[in-house]
Amino acid sequence: MTTNRSASPKWAITLFTMGVFMAGLDNGIISTALTTISDSFHVSAAWGAWTVTLYTLGIAISTPVIGKLSDRYGRKRLFIIEIALFGIGSVLVALSPNFIFLLVARFIQALGGGGIFIIGSSYILSTLPKESQGKALGMLGGMHGLSAVIGPNLGAVILGLTGSWQWMFLINIPIAIFLIIFGFLKLEETKAGTEKPLDITGTLLLSISILSFMYGITQLDSDSFVHSLLFIIVGLILFTLFIIHEKRVEKGDGDPILAFSLLSKLSFKLTLVLGLLSGGFLAGIIFIPAYVEQVLLVPVEQAGYWVTPMALAAGVGAGLGGVLSDKIGPVKTVIIAGVIGVSGFGLFSFLVEGFLMFVVASSLAGIGLGMLMGAPLNMLAGASADESEKGTALGTVSLLRQIGLTIFPALFAGLIAGSKSGYSQMFFAAMVLALLVLIIGFYINRKKLI
Incomplete structure (x- = not known):
C-alpha cells in the first residue's frame, strides 16, 4: 500500500462527500429539464426519457467494475x-450538437x-479505524439522499435564472476541477497490488449481462413485452456464464472481477439480498409524493411542503445509522431500520388520513430508509470481504440496490393501477420488504455471521 503523509481523514471525507453530492445531484437536476431538452432536440418525450434511462444503465454497469478496479489499481487514482x-461527460452534454451525442455523453x-x-x-x-467508519459512511449516505431532494429544486432555479438547460451541467466543471486537484494533493493511495492480468473476459461478461438485464427490466412497461423478456433471459444466461468463468479464474489462481469465494459466503449473500430489498424500500418512498397528490388530494404547489419532512428525516436517518453502526454494530442498526420502516409503511397502509399522521408515517419511512442506505450495508459488505475485495463487494451490493430500484417501482406501479386501494396495497408490500430486512437482520445477528 502506498501512503501520503499529508493525507487527512477529514480531507478524504470532505472530497468524497462533495463527489457523491455532485454525482447524485445530476440525475435530480435533469428531471426538471427533460421536457426542455426534448424540445430543444425535437425528440419525443419517450426518447427524452432515455437521458435518464441510459444514465441508470451506465451506473449499474460501472459500480461493480469500478469497485474492482479501485481495489486493483488504487482508490485515489480511480477517484x-x-x-x-x-x-468530461458534463462538458460533452452541455455542448451536444444532437440528441445521439447527448445520450453518449x-x-x-x-x-x-x-x-x-x-x-x-x-x-x-x-x-x-472501525469506530469511525459508520459516521463517515453515514455522511456519504446522507449526502447521497440530500442530493436527490435538492436536485430537482436546484435544476428549476438554474433553468429559471439562465433560461438554458446547458448550465445545469456546466456547474459541475468547477467542482470537478477542485476535486481532481485536491484529490491528487490530499488523498492517500490504498491498494492491495497484484501483478496478475486483469480479467477482461469476466469484465465483458458482467457488463453485457447487466446491460441486457437492466435494459429488459426498464422496458417491461412498454408494448414489446416479449422483446423485454428476451433481454432479461439473455442477461441471466450471460451472468450464469460469468459465474462459471469467475470460478474457473479463481481456481486457476487468477484475479477474477468478482471472486467466487466472496459470492459463496452466506454473510455476503444475505447482504446482497438486503441490498436488493433496500432498493425496494427506496421504491416505496418514491411513490409517496404521488400519494400526496392523488389520494390525499393535496394541490401540486403545496405537495412539496408535505414531503419535506420525509426528505429531512432520510438525511437524519443516514447520520443516525452511521452513529449507531459505530456504537452497536451494523447488524443491530439494520434491525432497527427494519422496525422503523415497518412502522412507517404500516401507518401508510392503515392509518394515514391527515397531515399529522402523514408527517409521522413519512418521517418514520424516511428515517428507516436513511439508516439502511447509509452505513450498515456498506459495513456488512466490507466485513464479508478481504482487503483486496472491499470495493468489489460494495460495488456488487450497490448493483443489487440498483436492480431493486428498477424492479420494484414497476411492481408497485402495477399494484397502484390494479385497484382503487392500490396505494394501500403498495405500502403494505413495502412494509413486507421492511419486515424481510428485519428478519434477515435478526438471522445474521443470531447466527453471528458478521
Whole structure:
C-alpha cells in the first residue's frame, strides 16, 4: 500500500462527500429539464426519457467494475479518473450538437458518477479505524439522499435564472476541477497490488449481462413485452456464464472481477439480498409524493411542503445509522431500520388520513430508509470481504440496490393501477420488504455471521 503523509481523514471525507453530492445531484437536476431538452432536440418525450434511462444503465454497469478496479489499481487514482470522466461527460452534454451525442455523453457521465460512492465507501473502510467508519459512511449516505431532494429544486432555479438547460451541467466543471486537484494533493493511495492480468473476459461478461438485464427490466412497461423478456433471459444466461468463468479464474489462481469465494459466503449473500430489498424500500418512498397528490388530494404547489419532512428525516436517518453502526454494530442498526420502516409503511397502509399522521408515517419511512442506505450495508459488505475485495463487494451490493430500484417501482406501479386501494396495497408490500430486512437482520445477528 502506498501512503501520503499529508493525507487527512477529514480531507478524504470532505472530497468524497462533495463527489457523491455532485454525482447524485445530476440525475435530480435533469428531471426538471427533460421536457426542455426534448424540445430543444425535437425528440419525443419517450426518447427524452432515455437521458435518464441510459444514465441508470451506465451506473449499474460501472459500480461493480469500478469497485474492482479501485481495489486493483488504487482508490485515489480511480477517484480522480471517475471525477475526470464525470466532468468530461458534463462538458460533452452541455455542448451536444444532437440528441445521439447527448445520450453518449450521458453514458460517459454515468461511468464517471457510478463509482464515486463505491470508491469513497471502500476508501473509508480501508483507511479509517472501525469506530469511525459508520459516521463517515453515514455522511456519504446522507449526502447521497440530500442530493436527490435538492436536485430537482436546484435544476428549476438554474433553468429559471439562465433560461438554458446547458448550465445545469456546466456547474459541475468547477467542482470537478477542485476535486481532481485536491484529490491528487490530499488523498492517500490504498491498494492491495497484484501483478496478475486483469480479467477482461469476466469484465465483458458482467457488463453485457447487466446491460441486457437492466435494459429488459426498464422496458417491461412498454408494448414489446416479449422483446423485454428476451433481454432479461439473455442477461441471466450471460451472468450464469460469468459465474462459471469467475470460478474457473479463481481456481486457476487468477484475479477474477468478482471472486467466487466472496459470492459463496452466506454473510455476503444475505447482504446482497438486503441490498436488493433496500432498493425496494427506496421504491416505496418514491411513490409517496404521488400519494400526496392523488389520494390525499393535496394541490401540486403545496405537495412539496408535505414531503419535506420525509426528505429531512432520510438525511437524519443516514447520520443516525452511521452513529449507531459505530456504537452497536451494523447488524443491530439494520434491525432497527427494519422496525422503523415497518412502522412507517404500516401507518401508510392503515392509518394515514391527515397531515399529522402523514408527517409521522413519512418521517418514520424516511428515517428507516436513511439508516439502511447509509452505513450498515456498506459495513456488512466490507466485513464479508478481504482487503483486496472491499470495493468489489460494495460495488456488487450497490448493483443489487440498483436492480431493486428498477424492479420494484414497476411492481408497485402495477399494484397502484390494479385497484382503487392500490396505494394501500403498495405500502403494505413495502412494509413486507421492511419486515424481510428485519428478519434477515435478526438471522445474521443470531447466527453471528458478521
